[in-house]
Amino acid sequence: MSKIKSTLIGIVLLFTIWILLAGNSQQELLFGGITVILLTLLFQKKFLVLEDIKLNPKSISYMVIFFFVFLWELFKANIDVAKRVISPKLPINPGIVKVKTKLKSPLGRAFLANSITLTPGTLTVEMKDEYFYIHWIDVKVDDIEGATKSIVSNFEKYLEVIFG
Amino acid sequence: MPLLGSIITLIGSIFLFLGALGIFRMPDVYNRMQAGTKATTLGTILFLLGISFGHAECGCLGKIVILILFVIFTNPVSSNALARAAHFAGIKLTKRSVKDDLGNDNLENKGGEK
Incomplete structure (x- = not known):
């Protein structure tokens, strides 16, 4: 099947x-x-x-939504990086944080990691089990849960439906 | 139509320029990768889109869509591989960094030959 x-x-x-x-x-x-x-x-x-891809009306509509969310985030990411690069003081506050994902499927994780890399100020460095290590250009929160919430959740809720 | 294409191409080139400037200004390899990945992705996408608008008669929009998808899929993968390799090669983060969970967890010693 x-x-x-x-x-x-x-x-x-x-x-x-x-x-x-x-x-x-x-x-x-x-x-x-x-x-x-x-x-x-x-x-x-x-x-x-x-x-791993699920085929039902809900997941297909989520795929379309995910695509546009992704494009919007990509656009924001570029404006964000451009602002940081141009401003004379170079306002960065970088660090590597650890986040946790709920996704099980390898393809879903690959999509998540790529999306994270292309969104504002974050770059996936390493994936280990259910943890991602992410270089964040402007660290705002310190603990795993907070970082997960502000980096991963935005995409995860779509990918969870698409890949299960 | 050619005018619209030229404008989009111009915006794309501005993003590419900012990416290059970012690589020049950022303090360490990871931050440089950030600038290099994001700005070049959108820059390349806009550049290609601008070409397809400016030369609508060639009917190459389909090929350009494939090129854009290729860039979207490969760009983050390559930067991920580079950042990972850099970290495992022991390149330090800049002094302005706040924290380094990956270094603290010390994965380098667990994997590999041993």
């Missing part, structure tokens, strides 16, 4: 990429793409990592 699901997600993903690459649709290109994708999926085993 999970194999079928991950294969389906794989087909959709690869086919989207193929269409984006091939430009507008010529029939030969589409059929060629489908052939190559099926061959690829026939000879792979690693797509099982995609089985």
